[in-house]
Amino acid sequence: MVSILSFLPDFSIAPGLPQGKLGLPVALVYGMAAFGALSSGLLLARLLAAGLSSNAARKCSLLIYACLIVPVPLVLWLHNPWVAVALLGLVQFAHQGFSTNVFGLATDLFPTRIIGTAIGLAAFAGNMVGLSPAPKFLRRRHDRALTTVSSSSTPGRVHWPK
Numbered sequence: 001m002v003s004i005l006s007f008l009p010d011f012s013i014a015p016g017l018p019q020g021k022l023g024l025p026v027a028l029v030y031g032m033a034a035f036g037a038l039s040s041g042l043l044l045a046r047l048l049a050a051g052l053s054s055n056a057a058r059k060c061s062l063l064i065y066a067c068l069i070v071p072v073p074l075v076l077w078l079h080n081p082w083v084a085v086a087l088l089g090l091v092q093f094a095h096q097g098f099s100t101n102v103f104g105l106a107t108d109l110f111p112t113r114i115i116g117t118a119i120g121l122a123a124f125a126g127n128m129v130g131l132s133p134a135p136k137f138l139r140r141r142h143d144r145a146l147t148t149v150s151s152s153s154t155p156g157r158v159h160w161p162k
Contacts, residue, residue: 025085029092036093040065040100054108062101068094 040061047057072091078084106118 025081028085029089032089033092033096036065036096037100039093040097040104043097044101044104058101058105058108062098065094065098065101069098 043061043064044057047060048054052060069091071087075084075087078087103119103122106115106122110118
């Protein structure tokens with residue numbers, strides 16, 4: 001998911017889509033990601049209101065968001081750029097819902113006096129991964145993989161600009 005968020009502004013969902021036309025698709029994906037973070041609390045509250053324990057509600061919520069991330073590889077074979085944008089948005093929605101739940105899980109697991117420290121260390125570690133050379137390595141791997149997909153018999157519509 002780091003690579004999707006890091007490279008989404010450079011990401012051309014359909015070959016030939018000009019850079020100036022990427023604003024709305026990128027905004028849609030980021031908007032869906034923001035709504036995913038907000039929906040996590042709403043889903044958890046509804047599950048708790050339905051009578052599930054805190055543990056069961058948290059795990060059920062994590063499972064729902066984890067299942068929504070599964071179809072991300074399908075974006076490579078989509079013909080319609082707006083369907084690809086919707087699928088990437090759904091994946092980001094689920095990713096943010098899942099990560100919000102993980103941060104909320106800290107409030108269930110740790111004593112009150114160290115919750116901030118635990119969440120701060122986790123956020124710091126996540127940001128360090130974002131700053132690491134891993135995204136550049138991933139981009140090179142994606143370039144090779146997507147070139148293979150585009151040149152094969154599949155209708156690979158995804159394109160990473162050079």
